[in-house]
Amino acid sequence: MKINVLTLFPDMFTPLQVSMLGRGLEDGKWDLNLVNFRDFTTDVHHHVDDTPYGGGAGMVLQIMPIKKALDSLPSTGKVIITAPQGKTFNEQVAQKWAKEDELTFICGHYEGFDQRVYELADETVSIGDYVLTGGELPTMSMIDATVRLIPGILGNAASPVEESFSHGLLEYPQYTRPADFEGNKVPEVLTSGNHQKIAEWRHKEALKVTYLHRPDMLKDRQFTDEEKKMLREIKSELD
Structure with a gap:
């Protein structure tokens, strides 16, 4: 399985590269591709956000750098956005995703996405009824829950079945x-x-x-x- 993550903070994903998941990466059982969508901005200051039309507090992530980052990928598979309004992630979702060849996660930040970003995704998913500072932690949780179900990631093949x-x-x-x-x-x-x-x-x-x-x-x-x-x-x- 290949997993792409569009994020402003790729360094946050170190925990996925150690322990059993890390060994799975080394053995080629899955692949993690971290893409900083700030690299796809066009202005000199590399802005990825702007003030919302109609006024209001906070900054909204722009569609342009995210769309360009997606377009840079040879393929995306299922595209997933983490956001509070999404359906709740659970074990059944992890089992379904574990059968996919490729997943792409888009991590939000600030006051959320330009609404048009959601049109780029196949699913919007939440890990619970609370708000975090960004989508990186939810994305890591969902990747962990999904990748561990890939055959060969866990030492005991029966383990994920019995948990x-x-x-x-x-x-x-x-x-x-x-x-x-x-x-x-x-x-x-x-x-x-x-x-x-x-x-x-x-x-x-x-x-x-x-x-x-x-x-x-x-x-x-x-x-x-x-x-x-x-x-x-x-x-x-x-x-």
């Missing part, structure tokens, strides 16, 4: 050595060697964690008969 949100539930509790830490013991089922019981325990615990912390995720869930039974047991245990 939170992948099956509409939060992740079950995890434990490692020691089995007993100051009297706080790992649940016996996890050391039993009975893989069927372990799978059942993990499913129930994932359902429990979701019920306790994100009940909204269960609102439209189509429960299996086994999950209905687990949920009854969970509610009874919590009473």
Whole structure:
């Protein structure tokens, strides 16, 4: 996968070039192309913004340098703008994007974009109902969530399948050595060697964690008969 990012601050994207994602870059499993659209301005001061027509506070990003930066790319794939008015990003969006060959993100700043910039994009996406100083941090979050789903990026191929949100539930509790830490013991089922019981325990615990912390995720869930039974047991245990 190739990812292009149009940004005024390319140096902010260093975190994507370390750890597992960094190794993926080195191995050629994905490619990150950072484009500073300030380089596509024509005035001597390299302005990328101007005052809004009709008056008002703040500065608005101009369409010209962004359009020229897009046009400089051999290809763009799906073009994405990060903005508060966009649809909310989630795991399902990441899974869909991970199947694309190429993505291009446009990072906003100041008081936002000239409205005509939005016409250049295929999708406008937000990471939540709050405002940041720019689109770089949301873009990095979405790239991380998407790229990690590319085969070979994570060491354990099963990991992204089993994690939170992948099956509409939060992740079950995890434990490692020691089995007993100051009297706080790992649940016996996890050391039993009975893989069927372990799978059942993990499913129930994932359902429990979701019920306790994100009940909204269960609102439209189509429960299996086994999950209905687990949920009854969970509610009874919590009473």
